[in-house]
Amino acid sequence: MQTQLKIFADIGELLTLAGVAKKDARHVREEDLSILPDAVMLCRDGRLIWVGTRREFDASDILKRLDPRGAAERISLGGATVLPGFVECHTHTVFAGDRAEEFEWRQQGKSYQEIAAAGGGILSTVRATRQASFDELKSVAQRRTDVFVRQGVTTLETKSGYGLDLEGELKCLRVARALTGPRVVSTYLGAHAKAPEFDDLTAYLNFMIHDVLPRVAREKLADRVDIYIEKGFFDTDMARVYLNAARALGLPFTAHVEQFSDSGGAALALELGARSLDHAVFMSETAIDRAAGSATTVVLLPASDFYLKMRYPPARALIDRGARVALSTDFNPGTSPTQSLGFVGVLARIEMKMSLSEVIAAYTVGAAGALGLATETGSLEMGKLCDFVALDGSWRELFYTVGAPSIKSVYKSGEALPMN
């Protein structure tokens, strides 16, 4: 195979985030963004092989050595600000239908039970998702994926969990595998809620462990497994059995924990060595301390807290004690029907008192860590994938307005992604 060499030149300011990556996205300061003026990146077959200032580039003989015949493609970024592509590490992008009506009902003060009785709630999405054909589901999920790309997302995690039965879940996971554009990390979340045809959670859990998980693993339909741990849903005993079954199949895992109560999910996720623990609104002081000293990333999802009029997770305590945190939209039709990274970042700054540098780190290196991809993406350094975003204005305007971000172009593994 012929190697492909690309020179990305005319970068006004390059935020490599090398400092953030070096610190494992902990205790991030502005200087960790590692900003280079007038920079150049060299990319070979999708990976960075050189990053530095134009002055260093001109003074070095790297291009002569690597490209003696002058075959490299030179791409001018026109003075743009460049930073690592964003990593959206917690979404429920594959679903059919919407819950717009339910949103209105909630504002009218209808209870969860009343909404469920009126045909709303998660089971309404399950019905619509089961009814949708593969092509219908793929088409809506692709449109949503394109919305993420236009905001600079180069790696997108998406969960199943609206099929629940075997056929429905396999369909959702196959749709995730068929999405184009960003790098997609597919997560099996059958343990999202009880499938309606099962009498109790234990029976459903056994079905997943014996009938679904082995198939998902064999057909390589998911990169990891997730479970919703909460009072009234899966408890920690069930989650322990389930996550150990996933682990036995070689699948990494994550968990939705402590969204509405301290139900011990965070402690379990930490004990079992989960890649991330997500939501963490009601995390205990002990769990915060343990998370800070662990390799598990805490994924903060403030848009769902906003929509539910909840309190926000203890971001400051986590960050100040040295935890690695990530941010994500938790995009889903019920509790967080937004795909806006800008909104999440603004909430993080206003409601969780995170600095802009912390938000940028959480959406790149931190989120890559949550997905087990910290050595691949999240910062622009030699050896990593050439995943980046070129901005029209200054990086200081990021996560400031809620609306269209000023993104000029998005590259994944050195290839421009179509801004559909």
Ligand code: FE
């Ligand atoms: Fe979620």
